[in-house]
Amino acid sequence: MNMITVQRPLEGEPLLPHPAYRTCRTLSRVAAFLSATGLSRDSVEMGCPSKEGFYADQEAGVVVTATSCGRPLFFAECEALAQFLQMDLVLMRFDPLLGASFDVLMAGSQNWLCDFVAWRRNGGDIWLVPKQASGPFFSLTKEGLDAYEAAPYSNGSERYAGIMRAIERPSFDGGF
Incomplete structure (x- = not known):
């Protein structure tokens, strides 16, 4: 990481610029995801994207952002953001055809879990x-974001049902 990247927020520039590739659909998906996790407690904030381009919850120690770009695009910007805020980071990647996938960067780590x-x-x-x-x-x-070695499901059918429950409805609310 170079010094320009680290100093940008101190000079008043946003750490994550508003890229043109962020579609309205991606932003609505990340807003619904934040609501489903309980991280976003403000419904007014969920109606529009933050001007910073990410959602940071100091109490939970986690930052959530989204993109419609494929891997490895957006990793460098997210690494700078996570290092600057010293928080765990969840990057949601939304593709209209493939759905949402997530990449995780734990605080203090340089290795992405994809x-x-x-x-x-x-x-x-x-x-x-x-x-x-x-x-x-x-x-x-x-x-916050907690890591576990054991799966939250006991077999393949529970895994499949839980994934379908989470993605079946675009709001990630898991209901039927």
Whole structure:
């Protein structure tokens, strides 16, 4: 990381500029995702994107942002943001054809954990589970981002049902 990247917020420039590739659909999905996790407590804020281009919850110690770009685009900007705020970061990548996937950068780490999908137990919290069968599992609530080694489901059918519950409705609310 160079000094220009670190000093930008101190000079009044936004850390994450408003890129033209952020579509209204992506912003509405991340707003719904924040609402489903309980991170966003202000419904007025959910109606429009923040002028910074990300949502940071100091109490939870997590930053959530979104893009419609594929990997590895937007990693460098998010790394600078996470380092500047010293928080965990969740990057939602939304593709209208493929749906939403998530990348996680834990505070103090330089290694991205990539390609997670939303999972939800009926009436429960939002989890980020790897698309592949192995890897860490993350619970994302208003208390923050917690990593677990064990899956929140006990078998493949519960995994599938939870993923479908989380993505079946565009609002990520998990209801039927």
